[in-house]
Structures are given as C-alpha cells and as structure tokens.
Amino acid sequence: MSFLINRLLSTLLTLFLVSLITFAITNLLPGDVAMMIMGTQANPEALEGLRQSLGLHDPMLVQYGHWIGGVLTGDWGTSLIFKAPIGDLLAQKIRASALIVVLSMGIALAAAVPLGVWAAVHRDRWQDSAASTASLLGVSLPDFFWGIMLILLFARTLGWLPSSGFADPAIDFPLALRHAFLPALALGLGLMAHLTRMTRSTMVGILNQEFIRVARAKGLSERTVIWRYGLANALGPVMTIAGLQIGYLFGSIIVVETLFNFTGMGWLTYQALLNRDLPLIQASVFVIAAVVMLTNLVVDLLYVLVDPRIRLE
Amino acid sequence: MTQALVAIEGLKVAFSTDHGPVTAVEDVSFSIAPGETVCVVGESGSGKSVTSLSLMRLVEFGGGRIVDGRLRFRRGDGSAIDVTTADAATMRSLRGNEIGMIFQEPMTSLNPVFTIERQLTDGLRVHRGLRGAPARARALELLREVRIPEPERRLKQYPHELSGGMRQRVVIAMAMACAPRLLIADEPTTALDVTIQAEILGLIDRLKRDNGMAVLFITHDMAVVAQMADRVVVMYRGRVVEEGPVAEIFERPREDYTKALLAAVPRLGAMRGKPAPEPMPLLGAEAEAAPPRMTERGRRLLEVSHLVTRFPVKSGPLRLTRAHVHAVEDVSFGLDVGETLALVGESGCGKSTTGRSILRLVEPQSGTIGLDGWDIRSLGPVDLRRARRDMQMVFQDPFASLNPYRRLRDQVAEPLVNFGLARGSALDDRVAELFRRVELPADFGSRYPHELSGGQRQRVAIARALATDPKLIIADEAVSALDVSVRAQILNLMMRLQAEFGLSFLFISHDMAVVERVSHRIGVMYLGRIVEIGTRAQIFEDPRHPYTRALLAAVPIADPRQRRLHDDTVFRPLPSPVHPVGHVPAPSTYDEVEPGHLVLALD
Known part of the structure; x- marks a missing residue:
C-alpha cells in the first residue's frame, strides 16, 4: 500500500513538473x-x-x-489554427492514436515474447542466431522504412488495407482499426525486435537460475518449466521495458502518422509545432507526457501483481 | 550388486565447449544400497556434482552429455531401468517422484514469484494427480515433517518471506513430496550458517531413517562426511579415487589423495592444550615448525573501543531514515603486534562490518579506533589515506577483488605507486619480492586474474595487501571460498608471514575449526556485539556464553566416531538488528571470568 502511495505521489509530482515545463515553453521561446x-x-x-x-x-x-x-x-483553450476547442480536438486524436499505440504494443508483445523465449531456450544454436539477426535487422531499420514496405505490400500490391486516411474509433471502430493497422504494424516491427532481444536476455538469465533446475528435478515438463516457471519471472522486466517504450512510440508516431496520412495525435502535434499554435503545443506535449507517465504507473502497479517481492518496498 | 538401488558403471560425461568436448567425469563406478547414505566428497572440479546430476540426467540441460557407462536404477515396482537410455517421459516420471534432489543455494532454489504451496504441490500434481484440498493437505504434512513452524501460514507465503534455513527446509519438503527412494543432496548445507547446518543435517538424517530412503550426499566438507556417511566415495579430477565405509576412509585411507584431503581438514579440538597457532600438516610437504613467538608480542597495535556502526533504513516517498540496522553495537577489543585475533560468528553478526569500520570503509557512528598512535576516527582524508598504508584488507572472493583487465604485476604494484613508495627498477624489484613472499613464480606477474586458480588469486590478493608493509591485515573470510587443501596452504602462508614480519591479523571467519587453528585470541560475535572474548584455550576449552557453546556444539567434527547429529527441532529465530530511530541500546558490559576472558553480561 505504501508502495502504491509512493508511486502515485511521485507521478503527481512529475506531472506537476511537466506542466511547469510545457507552460514555460510559451515564455521561454524567443x-x-x-x-x-x-x-x-x-x-x-x-x-x-x-x-x-x-x-x-x-x-x-x-x-x-x-x-x-x-x-x-x-x-484547454482554443487552438489558433483549427479555431476549435483544444479539449475536443485532443480527445478525438488521442483515441485514434492510442489505438495505434495499443495495437502496435500488442503486436510487438505477441510476437516478441514467444520469439525471445524460443531464442533463449535454443541459446547459442541456429534458432538463437536467426532470432537475433532478425531482431537486429528490425532494430536497425527505421519505422518509416517498414511503413513504406507495408504500404507497398498490403496497400499497393495486395490491396487489403488502406494506405492512408483516418477514422475516429468512437464513430466507426472497424474502419478505424483498418486505418490503424498498417501504421501500428510499422511501429510494432521495430518495437518487436527490441522486445525480442530483451525477452531473450532476461530469459537466458532466468533459465540459468537454480530454481529452474529444481523445477526440472521435480519432474515437471519442459513446457511447464519454461512457460510457467521461467516466463513468470521474465514478465516483470519485459513489462517494464515495454512500458518505457510507450514514450518512444509517441515520439515515432509523428513520423508514421505523417507517412500514412493518419491525422492522429502525432499529426496534430506536428501541425501545432509547424504553425506555432502555442496553446495546442502546450496541451499536446502535456497530454503525451501524462499518457506516458500514466502507462508507466500502470506498468509499475502490474509489476506488483507479477512479482510478490515488490510489495515489501 | 543386484540389490543395489543405484548402480553406476563406467560413467563418462563430457561437456561441449568452444574448444571441443571436455570430459568432466570418466570411469566413475559405485553403487548405493536402499536406505544407505553415500557421501561423494571432493574439491571443486572433481566431478561430484556432475555425477549426481547425471543420475537425474539433468546434465543435459547444462550442455553436458553422458558419453559412456550405465546408470541402473531400481524402480519402486522392482523393475530396473538404465537412466542413460531412458526416454524423456520415463525420466520425468523418475525425477521428483522416485528420485528427489536438493541443491546448494536455498536462496535461489525456490521460484521467487510462486507461493510455497504452489511449489510444494506441483510435483504432487504431476506424479500423483493430486490437486486442490488433498494436495494442500499433503503440502501441510510435508511442512510439518520438515518441522517448519506455522505451516498453514507458510503455504501462502513467498520464498523471500522465509529465512535461509527455512527455505532449505522447504526445498527438502519439495524433494520429499512423493516419498522418493533416493534423495540426492548436492552441498545442501554449504551456504548455511553452522547452527542451521546442524539442524538441516539432523533433518536429512531423520527423514532418511523414518522413510528408509537412500541418500546420495555431495559435499566438499570432510566433517560433514564424517557425520552423515555410511559409505564414502572420494573423487578427484573426474575420477573415483577411493571408496569405502566411512570409518575405514577416515582411519585407514589407502590413497595419497584421500590422506592429503584428510590432513588438510582442520579438526575442532585438535589444538587442545597448545599455546600458539600451528601450521596445518600438509602431506608431501615436511612438517612446518610452529612460528616462533614474536619478540614484540605484548605491544598493543590496535585498540578498538565502544565501536558502533549503524546503517540507516530509509522509507517513504522522501526516503527518510525511519530505523537503523545496528550492525556493530558497542564493540571493544585490542590486538597486539604479531597476534591473530579472530572474530567469529554467523552471517549478519557484524563481524565484517567491524573489519570495514576499522579501515573506515564504512563510517562508524561512535567509538574510537587506535592504530599504532593514529586515532583513526579523527583523521581527515589525507591522513586517513596515509594511515591505510598500515592496514590492508584481504577479501573473501579473490576473483571479485582483483581487476580482471589488469596484469597481476600492475595490481600488486598499485599500492606502491599510489603511495609513491617505489618507482622504476626499485618498483619491479619490490613486486618480484612480493610475488616471492607469497610463493608465486615471478612470471605470474604478466598474467591476468582469470589465468590463475582460486588459491593463486588469493596469494596475489595477499601480495597486494603486503605491498605497503602494513602492520595490520584484516582478512575477511579470506579462505572461505577455497578448497580444503588450498585453504591449508594459504593459512600456512599467512602464519609464516606473521612469524617473519610480525604482522597482526584480524581474522574474520565463520569457520570455528579454522579459527581454532590460526588464532591467538578469539572474539565471538552475535547480533553486533562481542559476546565472549578470550584466548583460544579460554574460548574453545572453557566457553562460558550460551551462544559460544551453541556455536561450538553445532560444528560438525571430522571424525565418524564422534557423531552428534542434532535434534533438528530447535528453532532459534534470530532477533532483528533493526531498531527505530532514537532507540538507545544498553552498553556492552562484561564479566571477567578469568584474566583476559570476558563474557557479555547482557542476556
């Protein structure tokens, strides 16, 4: 309980500092x-x-x-360029972009965790090198490269998904999902590569621990040993890294949304910056910072559920 | 041999490495009868653990492979199987069911994120199909069997909520879950304090007798062997050197290696009636004479009085200090020139913190430390640095205390360069001289730490400590990580250096038998205080404080005729050394029962 209160207090304090900084932008810019x-x-x-x-x-x-x-x-005031209340603007855009972020995180985790575990289990064999080569490739190529490739494949060649456009998930969710999918995938690929590497190294450490040997000595199947005994211990660290990546996603989203002409939060921030819409800049920077911080707060709270040792703090 | 529960024949295990396959054990054969305790004893790298892991075919998971030999195990239904060729499913039905295993590290043997109940019951689920209430009932029964207090509460707890001794009991309960016919215990007490070791050894022995189970006990400790074994298998470099009933191995060892191993074991009580420390007898080397009495004996070098060191416990969002760990609480002692004073006690008693406080590696809160005219606690940074020339430290793990990226020569030379004591060819000469003193070839200077064995590394650490010609060396568990034969050599080296240079040692150790061998005087520590201090004879032959007596009673004796396996029910939970801010502990007051023999008057 004291952990929860500590964490809440420090989040509130950071939010306050962020509000000071974003506010200062107005007055510090020449x-x-x-x-x-x-x-x-x-x-x-x-x-x-x-x-x-x-x-x-x-x-x-x-x-x-x-x-x-x-x-x-x-x-939140009125946007100077859109001549509309900032609150409404942000609400719509953040919904759409959150869809991309959540989707890309989901895609990344769904692929990275099994792949990372698989690589760790086959450590120092071809499966491991294959996984690490693939994820190195994923990490080193920028998001917009994947974006272009995805547009070429899924939009141009196959024609399965739209290459550009935007829909508000509150109005038409399936359509919004179709529009969000490719940008999410473009973002998710780089993230997935990163998370695969993290999962692998965490699992390698865990699989070398004595309690894994003890679990095998109990006669548990390899599946139980790895996917229950092992993974339960890896979840915390992997979640923490994933949580920190939320901030990275909100940064990358500007590029990817522009590429897909997806008029979400990233696009809105970009427009605000380009047109010096100061109230809008303040608001969007603050909102993004708040969202990143709240996700990390949630991750920390989830960590408590995953790892009983944290409760002592 | 048909009655044997386990028959190992010509076992050979190899590990694949970057430099090709390396044979870890070869031509290992021995058997275990039902209900028998076989101890496999050997030093690090002897292949004892690999042998035990092979029985469960767990070597496979560490990159090992059984290359040759047969491992026959007689199953509960009377059929015999060869473990080396059994399929994976058969192996799983053996593991944790007919063969239970416990490992060295109770702190890491349990999965930190699962409850004790889950870890106790998952073996039951797999092998017995027990779930829910029946599984829970069996788990409770197991916890009672290993004598864990408040078993109902433990089921809901996580490993980090239990002490080391209790965790090892849980690990044993886990191994016992399906009533195995063979229990493999791989160094199960090595990481534990001596009083807890006594409890765990007693527990394993009782479980064995109650359940008629055979035990394969892996250890490096001859004293534990003497207490536990029916038969002994001595291993060295992957091979069996000698095998026989425990009394025979201890009284009439045939092989030189066994003789050397036994000679190197310090035996509690072996120093009875002797006035001064004596070198360990080493086989092959001529018996060393006892170091001559120092002419300067009697001059005080170190005087510690009313030393207090506390560590803050911080909590809350502002990280305020809410409490203190009272690591060292009103400790006083003196150390003469050329003398060895041992501080003994169990983990957390404050003996290491005392050593570090003297060097001011941690800052004491109060008290005085006098070293040869220096008032250590009042020194500023410049003088403290100068004073540290006179006092050096040797740590437990030489691999961790040496810089892996620097040549050993440079590491030994470093203090000389630091203090500007030598340069150029004089520096080289001095370093060569230091290597000679610790009996290492001079050309080792161009090597790196990983190229040396543990004992050689500890010699380098000692050479480095000697570089500044210190008067005091604080040896913090300096021989605890070493194999017995190497440990004996290092201890003899330290005693020789003391005789030659009049060094004073503050010898911090948990090992009573070693302490008895090397010390002139001994201070027994418990919960941050010295509970009893006196000469070796006073402490070992006339212990007065109940804790000293308990400690001495718990030490296993390396003699199978003096077996004293304890009733394992005794539970003495260690009181917490954490007290809230503002807590004023009572001062340490002592009764002088004899001249120089002080016993803490507090309870």
Whole structure:
C-alpha cells in the first residue's frame, strides 16, 4: 500500500513538473507570442488585443494559474489554427492514436515474447542466431522504412488495407482499426525486435537460475518449466521495458502518422509545432507526457501483481 | 550388486565447449544400497556434482552429455531401468517422484514469484494427480515433517518471506513430496550458517531413517562426511579415487589423495592444550615448525573501543531514515603486534562490518579506533589515506577483488605507486619480492586474474595487501571460498608471514575449526556485539556464553566416531538488528571470568 502511495505521489509530482515545463515553453521561446501568432505585419492594436486575450501581461505565476486551472477543469483553450476547442480536438486524436499505440504494443508483445523465449531456450544454436539477426535487422531499420514496405505490400500490391486516411474509433471502430493497422504494424516491427532481444536476455538469465533446475528435478515438463516457471519471472522486466517504450512510440508516431496520412495525435502535434499554435503545443506535449507517465504507473502497479517481492518496498 | 538401488558403471560425461568436448567425469563406478547414505566428497572440479546430476540426467540441460557407462536404477515396482537410455517421459516420471534432489543455494532454489504451496504441490500434481484440498493437505504434512513452524501460514507465503534455513527446509519438503527412494543432496548445507547446518543435517538424517530412503550426499566438507556417511566415495579430477565405509576412509585411507584431503581438514579440538597457532600438516610437504613467538608480542597495535556502526533504513516517498540496522553495537577489543585475533560468528553478526569500520570503509557512528598512535576516527582524508598504508584488507572472493583487465604485476604494484613508495627498477624489484613472499613464480606477474586458480588469486590478493608493509591485515573470510587443501596452504602462508614480519591479523571467519587453528585470541560475535572474548584455550576449552557453546556444539567434527547429529527441532529465530530511530541500546558490559576472558553480561 505504501508502495502504491509512493508511486502515485511521485507521478503527481512529475506531472506537476511537466506542466511547469510545457507552460514555460510559451515564455521561454524567443520572440513575442502575439507576433508569432499574427505575423510581423499585424497592426499594433490587434496584437495588443491578442496579448490581452491571452493574458500575456499578467505575472507569470498568474498565467500559469490560469492555464493549469483550465487544464484541470477541462478548459484547454482554443487552438489558433483549427479555431476549435483544444479539449475536443485532443480527445478525438488521442483515441485514434492510442489505438495505434495499443495495437502496435500488442503486436510487438505477441510476437516478441514467444520469439525471445524460443531464442533463449535454443541459446547459442541456429534458432538463437536467426532470432537475433532478425531482431537486429528490425532494430536497425527505421519505422518509416517498414511503413513504406507495408504500404507497398498490403496497400499497393495486395490491396487489403488502406494506405492512408483516418477514422475516429468512437464513430466507426472497424474502419478505424483498418486505418490503424498498417501504421501500428510499422511501429510494432521495430518495437518487436527490441522486445525480442530483451525477452531473450532476461530469459537466458532466468533459465540459468537454480530454481529452474529444481523445477526440472521435480519432474515437471519442459513446457511447464519454461512457460510457467521461467516466463513468470521474465514478465516483470519485459513489462517494464515495454512500458518505457510507450514514450518512444509517441515520439515515432509523428513520423508514421505523417507517412500514412493518419491525422492522429502525432499529426496534430506536428501541425501545432509547424504553425506555432502555442496553446495546442502546450496541451499536446502535456497530454503525451501524462499518457506516458500514466502507462508507466500502470506498468509499475502490474509489476506488483507479477512479482510478490515488490510489495515489501 | 543386484540389490543395489543405484548402480553406476563406467560413467563418462563430457561437456561441449568452444574448444571441443571436455570430459568432466570418466570411469566413475559405485553403487548405493536402499536406505544407505553415500557421501561423494571432493574439491571443486572433481566431478561430484556432475555425477549426481547425471543420475537425474539433468546434465543435459547444462550442455553436458553422458558419453559412456550405465546408470541402473531400481524402480519402486522392482523393475530396473538404465537412466542413460531412458526416454524423456520415463525420466520425468523418475525425477521428483522416485528420485528427489536438493541443491546448494536455498536462496535461489525456490521460484521467487510462486507461493510455497504452489511449489510444494506441483510435483504432487504431476506424479500423483493430486490437486486442490488433498494436495494442500499433503503440502501441510510435508511442512510439518520438515518441522517448519506455522505451516498453514507458510503455504501462502513467498520464498523471500522465509529465512535461509527455512527455505532449505522447504526445498527438502519439495524433494520429499512423493516419498522418493533416493534423495540426492548436492552441498545442501554449504551456504548455511553452522547452527542451521546442524539442524538441516539432523533433518536429512531423520527423514532418511523414518522413510528408509537412500541418500546420495555431495559435499566438499570432510566433517560433514564424517557425520552423515555410511559409505564414502572420494573423487578427484573426474575420477573415483577411493571408496569405502566411512570409518575405514577416515582411519585407514589407502590413497595419497584421500590422506592429503584428510590432513588438510582442520579438526575442532585438535589444538587442545597448545599455546600458539600451528601450521596445518600438509602431506608431501615436511612438517612446518610452529612460528616462533614474536619478540614484540605484548605491544598493543590496535585498540578498538565502544565501536558502533549503524546503517540507516530509509522509507517513504522522501526516503527518510525511519530505523537503523545496528550492525556493530558497542564493540571493544585490542590486538597486539604479531597476534591473530579472530572474530567469529554467523552471517549478519557484524563481524565484517567491524573489519570495514576499522579501515573506515564504512563510517562508524561512535567509538574510537587506535592504530599504532593514529586515532583513526579523527583523521581527515589525507591522513586517513596515509594511515591505510598500515592496514590492508584481504577479501573473501579473490576473483571479485582483483581487476580482471589488469596484469597481476600492475595490481600488486598499485599500492606502491599510489603511495609513491617505489618507482622504476626499485618498483619491479619490490613486486618480484612480493610475488616471492607469497610463493608465486615471478612470471605470474604478466598474467591476468582469470589465468590463475582460486588459491593463486588469493596469494596475489595477499601480495597486494603486503605491498605497503602494513602492520595490520584484516582478512575477511579470506579462505572461505577455497578448497580444503588450498585453504591449508594459504593459512600456512599467512602464519609464516606473521612469524617473519610480525604482522597482526584480524581474522574474520565463520569457520570455528579454522579459527581454532590460526588464532591467538578469539572474539565471538552475535547480533553486533562481542559476546565472549578470550584466548583460544579460554574460548574453545572453557566457553562460558550460551551462544559460544551453541556455536561450538553445532560444528560438525571430522571424525565418524564422534557423531552428534542434532535434534533438528530447535528453532532459534534470530532477533532483528533493526531498531527505530532514537532507540538507545544498553552498553556492552562484561564479566571477567578469568584474566583476559570476558563474557557479555547482557542476556
């Protein structure tokens, strides 16, 4: 229980720091915010009006208070380029992109865990070299390469899946799934390679432990020894690595969404950056950071379920 | 031989390595009768563990292969099978069912993420088809059989919640689950403290007698052999050297290797009536004379008084110190020039922390440490560094304490260079001289640690400690990781160096028999305090504190005629050394029962 409270408190503290940093972006970037938004040719009255409406004359602390107050009450402000409430925009985009992220993580784990275990069991034999060569290839090639290959194969040649486009999963889930699948696969391949290597090395360590030998000495079948005794111990470390990769996924998603013309969270962030839509930049950076942190919190809590030793902490 | 439960004939096992196959054991033959305890004894690399793993065909999982020979096992139904040719399913029906096995490390033998109940019952499920309540009932029965207190509660617990001794009991219960006809115990007590070892040995012996089960007991410890064995198989470099009934092996060993092995074993009580430490008799080497008494004896070198070292226990989101581990609590002792004082005790008693506190490798909280005029605790960084020239440390694991990437010559020279004691050809001469002192060929200097054996590495560690001409050497379990014959050589070397250079040793060890051999004086530690301190004769021949007596009673004696397997029910859970912040422990006060013989007055 104290572990849970500790973890929650530290997450809240980090979130607070993130909110400070993202907020500071507005004030630390060189140049006048209003001028950045309206352009250098804008007339002074209009600029002044914008400054007033953005509250740029208030002391820094007051500005932060306004902003964080809005964030907490669901009023995220209005996007300058889309002229729409940021809250609604984010909600739609994050749904779509979360679909990609969850899907790619699912694909990656579903393939990486069996493959990694298989490689570890056949350690130093051809199966192991095959798995490690394949995953080295996966790690070293960038996501957009896989994206292009997938488009060529599944969209152009086979025509099974759309090569571009976007659908809101809240409106049409099957369609959203069809659109999300290829981007998810492109992201998942690199991730899978990474997770395979992690699973393998974790399992190699575990299979050398004495309790594995004890399990065999009890007469348990190899299947039980490896997939129950072994894997139960590997789940924690693998989950932790997978959780940390969520942050990496939200970074890579910008490239992949652009490639697939999938107008999700990555695309939105990119547009915001490109057009200096500061309220939107603040909001999307904060949301991505929050999502990454919350996933890691969930992973840590799951770890407690997987490994009883953590409860002592 | 038809009655034998196990008959091993001409066993040969090879391991495939990068340099081709390496034969681990060859031409190994012996048998085990039902209900008999056979001890296989040998030093590291003798092939004793490989032999036992072959019986279960578990060598396969470590890259080994049975190349030749037969392993006949008589099954419960009277049929005999050859383990070397049995199929995988037959092997599984043997493992954990007719043959149970326990391993050395109780800390790692249990799966950390499964409950004790699950680990006790999965063998029952596989071999007996027991599930649910009946399996649970049998698990409870097993825990009672191995005398674990509060068995109902243990079932729900995870391994990390149990102490080392209790875990080993669980491992034994697991092996006993299906009432095997043969129990293989591979160094089952090596990782345990001596009092717990006594309990576990007693337990295995009782289970054997109650169940009429045969035991194959693998060990490196001749004293354990003397206590446990009906018959003994001595192995050396993958072959059987000698085999026979335990009394015969101990009293009339035929082979030179067995004689050497027995000679190298320190026997508790062997020093009775002798005034000073004596070198171990080594076969093949001429008997060494006892080191001459030091002329300077009587001059105090080290004076430790009221030493306290505590470690903070932090918790909460702000990592506040909520409690302290009282590792060393009001410890006082003195050490003369040319003298060896041993600190003995079981794991967690604070003996190593005491050694490290003297060097200030960990910072003590209070007390004084006087070393030849230095007040160690008041020294600033510069003076402390200078003072450390006079006190050096030798650690337990020479492989871990030597840098694997540096030549040994450079590692021995390092303290000399550090303190600016020698350079150029003088440095080379000094290093060569140090290698000579520890009896290593000078050309070893150009080698790396992995090219040496354990004993040779420990010699290098000693040479490095000697480099600065220290007055005090703190040897922290310095011989515990070594094989018996090598251990005897290193102990003799240390005694020789002491005689030659008037070195003082603070000898930290858990091994009572070794301590009896090498020490002038002994301090017995328990829960951070010295409970009794005195001369070797006072401690070993007239122990006064109950803990000293318990410790001495638990030491197995390397003599099959002096068997004293203990009732294994005694449970003395160690009180916790962790106390909340602000806890003020009582000072250590002593009764002087004889001149120089102090016994802690606290309970």
